[in-house]
Amino acid sequence: KVTEHIAHANGKPLFSFEILPPLKGQSIQNLFSDIEPLMEFKPKFIDVTYHREEYVYKKRENGLLEKSVTRKRPGTVGICAALQHRFGVDAVPHLICGGFTKEETENALIDLHFLGIDNVLVLRGDPIKTEGSFCPEPGGHAYATDLLQHVANMNKGIYLDEDLEHPAPTNFCIGVAGYPEKHFEAPSLKADFKYLKMKADLGAEYIVTQMFFDNQKYFEFVKKCREVGITIPIIPGLKPITTMRQLTVLPSIFHIDLPDDLVEEVEKCKDNKAVKQVGIEWGIQQSKELIEFGVPCLHYYSMSKSDAVRQIAAEVF
Ligand code: FAD
Secondary structure (H helix, E strand, O other), X not given: OHHHHHHHOOOOOXXXXXXXXXXXXXXXXHHHHHHHHHHHHXXXXXXXXXXXXXXXXXXXXXXXXXXXXXXOOOOHHHHHHHHHHHHOOEEEEEXXXXXXXXXXXXXXXXXXXXXXXXXXXXXXXXXXXXXXXXXXXXXXXXXXXXXXXXXXXXXOOOOOOOOOOOOOOOOOEEEEEEXXXXXXXXXXXXXHHHHHHHHHHHOOOEEEEEEOOOHHHHHHHHHHHHHOOOOOOEEEEEOOOOOOOHHHXXXXXXXXXXXXXXXXXXXXXXXXXXXXXXXXXXXXXXXXXXXXXXXXXXXXXXXXXXHHHHHHHHHHO
């Protein structure tokens, strides 16, 4: 369990990272080759994201609308099992509310439990492009708090079907997301903290933060969490900038701010090779300062392109 890894580290920061499942039809070998160089730094756990299908409705000749899936990244559960088997590292599958009924979620949790995967990061999921704002699946969960309650119930042997004979409890360590720069839909920081506290009270055992590029945002977030009574470990999430385009893409997708100094350094770069170098230097400085602060773990968003993370880890771990 993630929390057991943290407890056994005796204050030494852990190394972990997040990967994306390959797009449908692509090989898992590419993913393994990308992960391999990071094994040198002995990650204690690897997160695997979950992706809802993106789809559009196309009009058929008979005038009826047909659902057409445009983008798929299936395989989260299978990749988690494969990672544990191949690398002997604990996998943390992400579970999302969007696109799933409660029964489908419960069945996925049963699969994970049988596969010996004892961690989950529970999330609501983002709206897909065809939704203006997030729409829960009919018969599915609406918030991470609902999904969290579901997993916490299964950990007590309470399943959706009430008439099961001697239901066996699952054994999941439950992580949740936190936003040092506020979740984009929350009307205020105060409202966002109210729900984060609710997640901790419902049984979340640790928080992983959204990416941030200014450590001060993380320090303030931790302080505020402690003030409202959230005592669980708060793992900082870090993303090395690697392309010029990310200067606009990251703030618009992840609703985060980039510090002026970083933007200026990136804007001076002649090509993406130079940008990647700036991103690596920034990541090393951020990581070193966070270690000094006493973080339990440094968690990197590798986005399945591990080289920048490898170069940072080589300087930090
Ligand atoms: P919630 O905690 O449900 O919060 C959503 C909004 O509702 C917030 O504004 C919150 O303040 C409010 N709120 C929370 N609970 C309640 C409640 N009970 N009643 C009323 N309001 C409430 N997305 C994916 O699709 N796949 C992934 O694999 C994935 N991995 C991620 C990993 C990390 C570390 C992070 C930080 C994000 C990840 N995301 C992923 C994105 C995430 O799904 C989005 O940020 C999503 O918009 C919110 O998810 P959440 O779990 O924080 O939602």
